[in-house]
Amino acid sequence: MKISPLSPIGIFDSGIGGLLIAKEIKMRMPNEDFIYFGDTINMPYGDKSKEFIIENSMKIASFLYEKKCKALVIACNSMTSNSLDVISKKFNSKILIFNVIDPIVRNQIFFSSKKIGIIATPATIRSNFYMEKIKKYYRHLDVVQISTPLLAPMIEKGLKIKKNIIINYLNHFKSIDTLLLACTHYLFLKQEIDNFYHGQVHLIDIQKIVVQEIKKKLNEEKLLCIHPTLNSKFPIFYTSGSIPTFFEKKVRILFGRKVFIKTHVFNYS
Numbered sequence: 001m002k003i004s005p006l007s008p009i010g011i012f013d014s015g016i017g018g019l020l021i022a023k024e025i026k027m028r029m030p031n032e033d034f035i036y037f038g039d040t041i042n043m044p045y046g047d048k049s050k051e052f053i054i055e056n057s058m059k060i061a062s063f064l065y066e067k068k069c070k071a072l073v074i075a076c077n078s079m080t081s082n083s084l085d086v087i088s089k090k091f092n093s094k095i096l097i098f099n100v101i102d103p104i105v106r107n108q109i110f111f112s113s114k115k116i117g118i119i120a121t122p123a124t125i126r127s128n129f130y131m132e133k134i135k136k137y138y139r140h141l142d143v144v145q146i147s148t149p150l151l152a153p154m155i156e157k158g159l160k161i162k163k164n165i166i167i168n169y170l171n172h173f174k175s176i177d178t179l180l181l182a183c184t185h186y187l188f189l190k191q192e193i194d195n196f197y198h199g200q201v202h203l204i205d206i207q208k209i210v211v212q213e214i215k216k217k218l219n220e221e222k223l224l225c226i227h228p229t230l231n232s233k234f235p236i237f238y239t240s241g242s243i244p245t246f247f248e249k250k251v252r253i254l255f256g257r258k259v260f261i262k263t264h265v266f267n268y269s
Helices: 019-028 050-066 077-091 102-106 108-112 122-127 129-137 151-156 163-170 184-197 206-220 245-255
Strands: 009-013 034-038 071-074 096-099 115-120 142-147 178-181 236-239 260-263
Touching: 009 019, 009 050, 019 034, 019 184, 019 206, 019 245, 034 050, 050 071, 050 077, 050 122, 071 077, 071 206, 077 096, 077 122, 077 129, 096 102, 096 206, 102 129, 102 206, 115 122, 115 129, 115 163, 122 129, 122 142, 129 142, 151 163, 151 184, 163 184, 178 184, 184 206, 236 245, 245 260
Parallel strands: 009 034, 009 071, 034 236, 071 096, 115 142, 115 178, 236 260
Antiparallel strands: none
């Protein structure tokens, strides 16, 4: 399959979480076209088995590969921590593969930290992916991670999350100086979490760090679309079932009215 700077970027997540990664891509690389896939019918991924996550992540990655994407962005921590190795093995020599964990772990922000907290889905915590990566590079760090299973499903449905739910989770952390929101859905709660800590705990700018690495790598591989093109298309957003009202609302708030929102239903065995 021939790819070029004009080929789109494929971005996928269990639902709306990766939309903020897509938004950052559009801001930092305004000439890029992208195709987004939210597996809304199977959301949340945080309570799924590793086998389920691998199977469905591969279906979406294959779908975006067939759309002639020049890169895949796994914009979901649960997908990354459970299926990155399998996806990379199949597609790494064909197109670029990005995820939302490795750029964060490699970022030097952790050198100025002493104790960090991680909130994530049960699937991400269970994989131990973050702990293994962080301890590999930052042996000095004291790391505390907790599973926060209620947050992603509520965010995905557009439900108002009561303040006490957030507080109950965050009260598990004592004397942390940095907090990692290890689920892209949680980025929608960043302001509420920052308010809880009164700005005294550093919240990592995940989308900025991830997209900075994507842009750098595309440029190195001469796949960055530098100039506006006459063929530029409106962003395309796919869901795996009927289009959820809240998904459509978030897409139009973040990207405006000039977008295509479609469904693509996979055959499940």
